[in-house]
Amino acid sequence: MADDIEIDIDDLGRRMEGAIASLRTEFASLRTGRASGSMLEPIQVDAYGQMTPINQLGTVNVPEPRMVTINVWDKAMVNKVEKAIRESGLGINPQLNGTIIMLPIPELNEERRRELTKVAGQYAEHARVAVRNVRRDGMDQIKKAKGDGMSEDDQKFWESEVQELTNKHIGLIDKTLESKQEEIMQV
Template sequence: MTEQVDKVVSNTVELMKKAIGHLESELVKIRAGKANPQMLEGLVVDYYGAPTPINQVANITVADARTITLQPWEKPMIAPIERALMQANLGVTPQNDGVVIRLFMPPLTEERRKELVKRVNGEGEQGKIAIRNIRRDMIEQIKKLQKDGLSEDAAKEAEGRIQGITDKNIALVEQHCKDKDKEIMTI
């Protein structure tokens, strides 16, 4: 029975790691006024009829603190890449010189910073919800094990371990959000 409890606890850790990883990837996409090539992750381009990740059709580099440069590997791909960038609604307009596409990150206004902080906090709340849902599901599994013969003390101890893992991960979500808020609000 204890190996089943250990399996539930290790599943809790794994699932919560994935939830934190998802939060981190979402927070990276929120631009903080600095050029970051990761904000283009998940962007797909129509590559001769097939949706293809942008990093597989162009070389993406950061020219300076406020400029991302995309150099397509094939010249005819400039227009589809530019179209994908416009549809992504990144808040920047691509500049195309026929060879490379440049994205100039404008400095953030105070109003825009506050909007981004709200978005960060929304992502943080979604992360906390995901972690709490994982906790709920895992505690239900412990209760099922208790019905199948797990002692009440062992069930309470397992629930305590799961709650401890949950508390650590919620604190991690809050720290990630606080760090991102600080990054956004720094001028």
Template sequence: MNLDDISRRMNGAVTAFKGELAGLRTGRASASMLDPVTVNVYGSTMPLNQLATVNVPEPRMITVQVWDRGTAQAVEKAIRESSLGLNPIVEGAVFRIPIPELNTERRKEFVKVAHKYAENARVAVRHVRRDGIDSLKKSEADGMGEDESRRLSERIQKLTDETIAEIDSVLAAKEAEILQV
């Protein structure tokens, strides 16, 4: 029974959740907004950041400079077809992507998506807890004392509660950021 491994796996779920939230638009430009964009080039699908340099020169503007001009059309198509609702302005190998102001309806949709991401992270944490409890039951069957098993079970539950509280606080901060006009 390794509590450090359980803690690491729970923290991994929180880190993945934070990464998903970073891709959500809040009305401000962020280079991480384009992380979910994948481009079909060279006979495979590649993340945008492996084909171009992404910068944020202004609070409401993202620039993308492709390294190979031959991929420019595919990159433009991938950005337009992404679920981000962005329309790049093409200037040769450089794309200027203005970030439009979010309307109230769109903000509420993003909040729902953030809640979905949070629930997925909570489920992942609960799966880690279940794996830890199952491991404890197996150890108990192999000769671990009941008191030790109960103590470890309580520590696993405490880790779970702390991790879920962290997920909830990160979600609340992101929700406030999205709804801020």
């Protein structure tokens, strides 16, 4: 019967949550002037014939507020890890000490802070686009269900549910962006 057609709102919600989780991961990689092991997560190293995250090649530590160290387990990988960090665009100059790579985190100047807030804004916009794409998928499901006999009242109900979910997640993205920008601009 046409009355039992339902839209999987939980699936849409999970997919929107995935966009926000991805945004938080990208934000963790943005340098804010304080040392954090998570800033190395997006960096991949060409190790043993495949791209490998740094944390699978050595131990990442934060011994001081402005220092990250990586104790690389395989001596042969030290130079490759160092090269990957240099080419990552983090703006950090690695220093070698045997199998330990030290990453001193310099103070951020005002200009660099502004650049980082713009980058954070771009990350947030990508997340918004991902949420809107999920919304579009939900609306397409509703249109298809309408064609399969969904009533106009049900169609309006589901459209408002999907829109409400979208607004909630866009609001979360905006809040997350605002707090990250404040963190970046904090001296």
